[in-house]
Amino acid sequence: MTPSLTAFLDESGNTGANYLDPQQPIHVLAGWLVREPNLVGFARAVETVREAMGMPELKGGRMLTTTKGRRQMLRLLEEARSFALPIFSIWEKRFCAALRVVETFLDPMHNPRADWLPAGANLQRNAVADKLLACLPLSYFEKFIAAFRSPTRESLGKIASAFEAALRIAGLEKLAWSFAGCVGEALDEIVAGERHTAEESVRDLGLEPIPRNVSGSLSYPSFAHMIRTVDFLFEKSGRRGIIVHDETSEFARSFAATFVFFKRLGPAHFGTIEDGRTLRGGIGFVDDLVLRNSRDEPLLQAADVLASALKGQGLVALGLMEADKTLDEAGRLVLPGLIQDQFDCPPWSCVASEEFKSRLLRPIIPNPRQ
Incomplete structure (x- = not known):
């Protein structure tokens, strides 16, 4: 039997419909795509880092604030590559506000x-x-x-x-x-x-409506984008699988309704957009969305660490956090996907201004545009 796939996802920087919170200027949804045979080994790697940190549960935001935490974050990112594919989307909220104006x-x-x-x-x-x-x-x-x-x-x-x-x-x-x-x-x-x-769209299908405070937040488009990306990756791999997302009381019911909505649409391809990427309608290869408590799921903790590492890269790009050697090494591990173009539905994306993107890529591209 062909091994199934699981995508473990978590987000960092969620502020709902407040796109311009100066304390949280970056939204990240990130995680890991894992084949079934690698689940146990990956979980052990997470547990090793958790024990090294002396934490009941790995929290990437806390790890980002200390030298020890950053080093253990880098350690986990390095070891994770042996078990899983990183997937992520980074959203610069200020730019997203401007894009909302355009839309x-x-x-x-x-x-x-x-x-x-x-x-x-x-x-x-x-x-x-x-x-x-x-x-x-x-x-x-x-x-x-x-x-x-x-x-x-x-x-x-x-x-x-x-x-x-x-x-x-x-x-x-x-x-x-x-x-x-x-x-x-x-x-x-x-x-x-x-x-x-x-x-209204989900109500038309007889589903529980998604409140405006959810559909108007960045969590909604980032989640909708990610589940379609994961579905595309499942399809290309020739495997089916599930998505496991960290529990969130604010969005749990809406995420479930969104998943059913896209499931009913099916994996239709509506052509391509200007940059050549596939415009995908719904999903057909993700069998289920499961919400779990990250305390009980080590690989959700790994997703949280990745999301926080990427958020740290964004804060450095905005001049709100000091870079150091460890953060730069983490950036060189996770950011190169943003400059690869061999995917028509890439596992990595960044919705941001050109200036932000240039500064974000500083660890892998010398002398970015100032």
Whole structure:
């Protein structure tokens, strides 16, 4: 019998729908893809590190704050490569706020003045988000996120007008003209589109609705992206398997509903997006989603350590944490996947500004763009 696969996942930096929390500027969802014969050996490696740390349960966030913790973190990352494939997505929250602005107001399905920015043109849309971040104060995005949590015609209309005026002052006439299209019927469609989010989509299938505070958070798109990525990896390996995620009281029911939603959609491929990656609909090769307490599952602790290690790399990139030799070595272990392009649905991704990506890759690319 072909050995099954298990993906162990955990996240770090979750702040719900608060994209601009200065204390948590990075969101990471990460874990390990493990073949059945390697489960026991990997668990033993985790237990060895746990005993060395003298902790009842490995907590990557705490390990990141001490020299001993970082060394043991590096040790676990090195040993894990013998047992599993690392999988992760890194999200720069400030950039994601700007990308939400683009997705909300510059969707050509609702705003005819955004027809120059097709939905599948992810590279162009990322470039627009980068441009917004570069020319507008953070306060514009803070006001947008506040309105986005509970969208109304009045609140989103005011935000669109404010962006239009600021972009005209900045000399970005094409963008300003596009934001000016968010009026009348277009604005009505934008508001309706935001209200008919994941909550309505799962209700249409007879599932428990996903609350706006969940679907509007980064945990939702990162989880949806990851389960489809894992499903694609299962398909390519010719094996089936399950996902094991750390328990979370806030998102447990919504994650379960999301999993069923994508399961019912099935693994349809809807073509490719601008950067050549596969646009995947649902899932068909992941048999189950299991939520467990990390205290009872060593490999979830390993997922937490990986997520925290990646979050540390992000904090260094933002200048919020000092780099050292151990962190750099950890970066050289886990970051190279971000510059590989042989995957049409890569196990590693980073949703972030170009500046952040450049600084994130500092441990593996000398002299990144300053």
